[in-house]
Amino acid sequence: MSNSLPAVAVVGSINLDLIATAERLPTAGETIGGALLSRQPGGKGANQAAAAARLGGRVRMVGAVGEDASGHLMLDALAGAGVDTGDVQLLPEPTGTALIVVDREGENQIVVCPGANSCLSLEGVRFGPDEAVLCQLEVGLPVVLEAARKAPGFFVLNAAPAMDLSAELLERCDLVIVNESEYALIPALASARLVAVTYGGAGSALLEHGRKVAEAPARAVNVVNTIGAGDAFCAALVLALQRGLDYTSALSAANLVGADAVGDPSSQPDLARLGYYLERIAPAVDTR
Template structure:
């Protein structure tokens, strides 16, 4: 189907601190560098898709504060259509992020306006190439968007993060399910500690009626199952700086390639390269690569899939 990628999801301002190690209960840790970045899974994936060459709309909500203004301006600067972005009274979403020397992060999110974005705030759906969803907005809003998209034959890519119990009615509407090991283990109620276990879980999740299931495994790459084939794609060997937006970069690039008519295998190759570039840079949206960078990386990469 022709049209834009429609992202219905969250926008947060990320407050990021570099730490020698993540604090334990009751522990105070002296951090070093501090930075503020536009973020939120929805906005990150929208920017990732736009930088990967797609036409993108962002549907969601910001607050009536300075962060809200900055979040909207940032999307527009990145070429994302914000005509359907709502401003709701109160604070915008906020994420507190610590990043250790190995690039691993811990994140606490205060939903702000994202938590007040309800089904009645959704405009009527118009044609789109793909609907891209996450779970940082209320589940009823996610379900309402999925129902509208499904009724119009718009394929749905769901990234169920943060993971919550999901109704079968929602899963049956999803064309592409993209999740990490933690989310997959929670949804399937089965351990995901090796690529072999991940492959088994991907195939189990397909029994919900989902045509394609993709599990991202961090440094171990990804596995997928789509009914016709399944496989394991290793991660590209890169120097990891910050993993904060790896999943969002992957989802946005995957959506961009699929919306452009690429096959699932082509889209996975493209998204795997995008995620590799993301983790070599600090910050969420600042780390998201342009299409030209992804293509150049692929041209020089040694692949084993």
Template sequence: MISVFGSANMDLVAYTAVVPGRGETVTGHAFRTIPGGKGANQAVAAARAGAATCFVGAVGDDAFGPVMRDTLAGAGVDVSRLRVVPGSSGIAHIVVDDDGGNSIIVIPGANGTITAPSDEDLAVIDRSDALLLQLELPMEAVVAAARRARVPVVLTPAPVQDLPRELLGAVDLIVPNEHEAAAITGLADPEEALKALLDLVPEAVITLGAEGALYGARTGRPLRVPAVPVRAVDTTAAGDTFVGALAVARAEGRPQEQALRFAATAAALSVQRPGASTSMPTRPEIEAALA
């Protein structure tokens, strides 16, 4: 089982030819309301990739809350630890251009009310094969979950920010994209950034978009896995798809290169569809693409 302690947001997505600059107005050609949030996305990705998955988080008592709960449950995610709190659910305003690139503003809402996992949350987490964390919850909550969990901890350091030493000391695998890796380490070259990350945590994967992914551990040689060549429609949640699928493959005991290829294939399938949770592939789709 995979446990995810993280955010649930409603994504308000505008599609336009070019993302507007400051002070600029452009005309879009479509708008969608899609359940997302990095935590919820990773939970859906893991469930669709074939794992029993539990999501620990919060939604508001607004109209978006039930929609996000139903979306998670509909993907097969256990939502028994999804709490409802007064006020707004988390919101993400997303603009997607015709090349599939995006810019995002996240408003925490209910996610900001979580300060730590409860004992009941931890009881579920500690029965799982891995705990997935991101940084859309308050840092104190992320640190508390990482330090108190008794299972391998996988951290997606996004939105990128300073990482407390007590958090890094509890993380087993960190999965930044190349921009996040550069921000954390101060090194633009991914191979050098990987070396620096391994001074902080035992294992790291840097996702490189169309260039694939770079994996390293404190023992052994780095491993680079190429991306699956596709035409991207919307890259929203590609990283979350990668992490969810990677967690599933590792929990199943796949060799590291096979696990990375499984994750890269899942991410490649997701960018060919619009949206976040709506774009994530199922286990049969991933296996068919691998074959």
């Protein structure tokens, strides 16, 4: 098994996260005081790109931000994580923004204002045969389908937020990643080639055409923020599978990465290299 990690192109959203941390989540029409406000780089695409780079992958981001202060902050954050931002477009539209409320248990409510994300174009973008392409659904479905058509290699879709997916898109996916709720909301996934499903504290599983072929337990951790955990899991699973790990080992490593992420208040948490997590699930994994 090669010791180098693969190249990953992440096609997706880049947002400024405005996070209010409160004792509990508000109900409809309710105002809650006493919250703490933070501004952080976010967006599912950017979160996954940052995680993959921090894990040691060779990562480039394909996305769009506004020609505003928030856009430049998002670019600086990605570059600081080790992501190649040469394919991030600067557009007249405002940078995407997510309004997030997080409670003391780490649960959240999120409203996304897509801004420049909704104007992302793949004109002139090319993908290499050795490059995994990772998409989510916070950019337009036509862009995701175009990426699927252009990608000659390993194509992965994090089908979040959940929505109906065309047969063409699902048939092109080498891997779909969802949480338990998203899996239930997209019935077509029951017949998909390979689907990774996360179950929070109950771990994760891989399904081939609806049949469970691997599973791995979660590690009990103190939950601070769940916003970036699923994105860190996605990045780790793609890198582990591309590196040649078997399904169970790949899930186990991705679960450990996700567990580290929920213990960090950031949407783009600091992570160790993937090899660190592989050593923690040894001796089943050869980390040479």
